[in-house]
Amino acid sequence: MKKLILALAASALFSCSVKEKNADANMLENLSYTVDTVLIETGEELLFLQSDLSHSILSNDQARLYNFTPKDELEEIDLDRLSLLRKITTVREGPRGTGLPYALQFDVDGRWVLFGYNEVRIFSPDLDSMQRYPITEEDLIRIKPGMLAPFNPKVVDQGVLYAIYETYEQVPQGLAIVSLEDRIAKKIPLEIADRIVPFTYSLFVQGRLSNKSYEPISLMLVDNELIVSTAFTNEAIIIDLASDSVRVKTFHSSLTQDKRPLPDLTSAETINELQDLIREGDKGVKFGPFYFDRENSQFWRFSRELDREIGDSLIFKNVLTVFDEDLNQQGEMVVPVDPFSKKFFKDGKLWSYVNVDDELGFAVMDFKF
Template identity: 30%
Template sequence: MRRLAFFAVALITFSCGTTNSEKSASSNVLEDISFTIDTVMVDPGEELINLASGLRLSDLSPDKRTLYLLDDKDKSVSVVDLEELKLLRKLPFEKEGPNGIGQYLSNIQLLPNERFLFAGFQNTGIYSFQGEKVEDIKVSGADVEGMNASDENSIWNGIRISGDEKFLFSLPGNFFEGTRDLVVVDFASKKGKVIDIPAMDITSEFRIVLRSDETINVYTEEISLQELNGKLIIQTTAGSDAYLYDYTADSLRLLTFDHKLVLKKKEGTVRNEVTSQKEFEDEMGKLSSQISFEKFIWDDGSKRYFRFAKIFYPKVDDKTPRKADVFLFAYDQDFKLIGETQLKELTSVPAYPFFKNGKLWSYVNVEDELGFAVIDFKF
């Protein structure tokens, strides 16, 4: 039986009290923003959709009609129709053997012609929807100009294939030090090079390593790769700066933004080495109480990029979800900052957000069932 649920409808309006003439002269497109929120549920039929990892191991079809979600436990991929809001089928994959996708995966990427890239430090390869390994992807550090031997084992980190399938990208580096480089590899020859991305070195300033007799634990700010509109974007949660890499022209551009509402990056210092869990949590608290930037989101309807950011409130206890101040930024097609606002009615950033038919969708878990909050912005 198919279920379709809509609830938690809200109309939220922010107004700065500007006159029409003031508004027309304003350069902030988010100055007067309102939005409604609906929640929709996916019908799984007789199956179960494992949400233990949220949508961490998922990808969307280019038209945003279909979601592909990997179950990291049984290694099946749930194929979800986002128009009909129902589970279409599950695609089984093997964990081990000649067609095995491995046990510990870092990401999944949908490729044309019904194929996936499954990536992890044990194994990275391209697989058909029928569960067959089409190509085993192995890149040797010796074939990458400028690569340190110590980084070869992390060459799989963040790995993805360009939209034209001519290049591989990854972010190898020393996890304990928080350092990263951009590696660009010709897909056919598996020959590549390292490109320095010094603006991302800020993450090394905020690494926290707990070393004790019982455990080793590491915290670093995230550096991510994503491809939007045929360009690669490299960014970090620690600051607003980002790199735009045009792989067809082999050109790298640093994007900087003059934010007014928030700081451009995290500031201050943390202890990089601690010996107790309390010290570890105290140092992490210094970072979470500062600005943290999310990934860019492209809206094909408005032809704009958007990005969220958050600043967490102090932690209450281990059971209470942490609340945060939530900010939204808008950028034009050339990444010029054209709007910023605080969304005062939100206390958490939308999870795994994407625009579909002019509305922002974000993942919600409703009693262990797959749902989406659908936000309709009015500017």
């Protein structure tokens, strides 16, 4: 694998290209790709990159990226011109307050959707008006017993919220479909508890449970189907929203394991012990969320598995798997891309966030079959 060498041009915008062809006939034998790394021009302005674009959102026309900062600012980035356009000041409280969102999204009508803990705030496209929807268990009809998982991705489409619901003991149970206007929740049970519970880590302080955590369950809405996946198993749970039917598609990888090995221990009494347990568990395979390339009608998913250890450093093998529009696996290959960096498709090319000396950059991958 050739190294991607980054050279900064005088204009503060750089682009370099690596062309590779996969030679393994058992993988994606007809796939070739280029990687161009581009840097966003910001002038004298500094961008907020400490959260690795975790609070960023792509516009529906794929032309602009908005990054929400702890200063309650939206950094508006022109992806066509590769430059920062402006910083939009917002307020945290009041009739147009953003609250403390942990995720953002645009709905099909171009409205801003801000997900906060136990609430959803929907803003008009010009950010001129806001409607707040509380989503605690007391606010929702038919969600009890149970509650919406607070840290999992949610998808809103035309006033409908899709979220994982769980028990009071933080055991995921299935999918909740919530009408935000009338606050009615419909439950679709899923057999996901046995996929998550063995990998749930618990912190006990003086013998009492202090915290439980598991990796987020990924939700992806494509047309009238919702795809649910976890980081631990090589599969997809597909929900037909028209009929509420559920089917599971399992896949096989020749490059990684198909399931993460069960950890020997999942409970700790100190933060350091817990971090050590999680680090050991991370050596196993980890599957990322699905991405949909609408221009080419294909699904993409990145995963990783430990390749080797050098001292205290863990070296991972990063794998790309490609699926057709019906989630039939087409092939897989090792790629030089961080599998869990911020990613999105723009004009049929995959953009993956990279930090280049504290400057905002993207590795733009153009795949050819």
